[in-house]
Amino acid sequence: MTHAKRIDREAGRAYWMMILPAFLIYLAVMAFPIVLSFILSISNYSGGKMFGENAEKWNLVGFAQYLRVVKDPWFWNALKNNLYIVGVSVFGQLPLGFVFAYIIYRRLVKAPGFWQGVLYVPNIISIIVVGLLWQSIFSPNGPIAQVVNDLARGEFQGKLAAIMDGVGHLDLSDGALSRILDLGGQAARDMFTDPIPELRDLLSSYGAEEGAMVVNDLTNLLVNRWTPEFLNVQEVAMLPILFVILWMYTGMYLILFLANMQKIDVQIIESARIDGANEMQVMRHIIIPALTGTIVNSAILAISGSLSSFALIFALTGGGPGRITEILSIYMYKSAMSGSRDYPLANAIALIMVVISILLIVLTKAIEKRWGGKEE
């Protein structure tokens, strides 16, 4: 009996020695901040020294911060943006990832490893690199704008040459000049106080053999340059962000779906095909049912991914223009780290996000019971 007790004590000691380091760090990094954020969210602590000499005087003042958050339209804006991100995951990345995985799994394309490998690449790159890369692609003077402007320029030159009756002949009549100005639209006329005579003066300074130069200079002068503000228009600034998210993470869902498709017994599919089932029937009656757990799992991942995302939008727009592309994490970060250093408000937001996460966990448990959580 004493022997058994001694062994049990040894087991207990070993047990705690093995789990305590992990558990203490986990408590310090995950559990304590939750408690701290709750305390600070109902306090008026404003970031001074907390303990010891010259510590800031602070006390608990109640739940006013939560009311402030709920009344703040920017909170709802940020929450809406988080939901957009969930939406693009569930209705964009998930189906696309599924289709890609299906194509690879059913060997509709050769070299399955190649496609899978390539489509996952954006996941592996630092989010900050991805954010800054797309920021320059979407820039008003970036490559998208340049492609469109080059096309517009070519078209303008063609029309101009047609009006000028082939390069070289300068027709300085009112009618021709007016048609030239029409090409540039109202913006072209606005450049002059008295457009037609001034343009005639300008063009008569060129020699007769300088036709090509005239076309070139006139194009530079009159063509309307397009400087798209993809990331700077309030109404649509979320769209490029959602596109980049789609670009970046679709490969992850591809890998998830493919890994779980590969667990399906090939013989089931083969015998179904021999029995005359077509590709759609195989998909509907074998593959999709086998992946229900994975699909639910992916949707949950999408929600928790949306809550944890921060760096991409931080790098792409910083929440701007104004505050229109803020998500909850950036809304929280800015409340605490910029301007007024509003710690109580930021901690209230943190706690709201934790509560959403906990609801998500509860939901997961419920779904697991419903579908049996058979996937890994």
Add this chain to the structure above:
Amino acid sequence: MKTEANGRIRARGLLGSALAKAAAYLVMGTFTVMTLYPLFWLTMNSFKTTREFQVNMLGLPMDPTLENFKMAWKFGEFGKLFPNSFIYTIGATAGVIALSVLAGFAFAKIPRRVTKWIYGSFVVGILLTINTLMIPLFIEVTILGIYNTRLAVLLVYVGAGLPIGIYLSTEYIRGIPTALVESARIDGAGYLTIFRRIILPMATPVATTLAILQICSTWNEFALINILVSKTELKSLPLGIFKFSSSLSTDYGKQFAALVIGMAPMLLFYVAFRKQITRGVAAGAVKG
């Protein structure tokens, strides 16, 4: 009759599959180009001067130069960033693996009634994304006086990696036959000895998965280190690269070179360990 029917099915199948294959190649090809072209475009433009970039955004560099890389390396202080990123990544990875396998063994093979609760608390943490706690973490670190220290960064990274690490290790070690542990117990071996002699050698696969997951997430991590550290001496690669966004937004050449420097290590890592990474991601994407 029979052969005719068979032939018809095969023909229809052939036609259908040829069409399906063409469509499949079209879809995969489009998305592959969309995935790779921006990265190719970035790399190509990092060899152009800013002046050339402004007039020639889409073509190959006419006069390739390495000047951008030299300038970016100096301005971004990459000589400091790289060692830091290595320290954080190696430290956090080693910490997560060691603590997870150790605790995983205890949870899986030493029967205790508290396991249900403690292990359960780790599993809940998988969905409790730590980024939501960045502000309280910042305040906690300030109170403890470890703001702007490597220790704080490592502690936070290890703590954030533990839930998935412990979940995967525990589930893996549960799969090791308990009889192995019990017979060693009967021979009088202590749990620590059993861990060292039996479990550790068998835990290589799960340790590899954890290493892959942790290396990928730590090397690229931005949100947390952004609030834990402000000194250049302590910054990691993503923090350093972020410096190129605002102050240099018009100096494209230098910015692109910095981005290429930033993505190159992970791309090489990916090329070298693609299979393991893919497997690790599939294993790591579990819910709580």
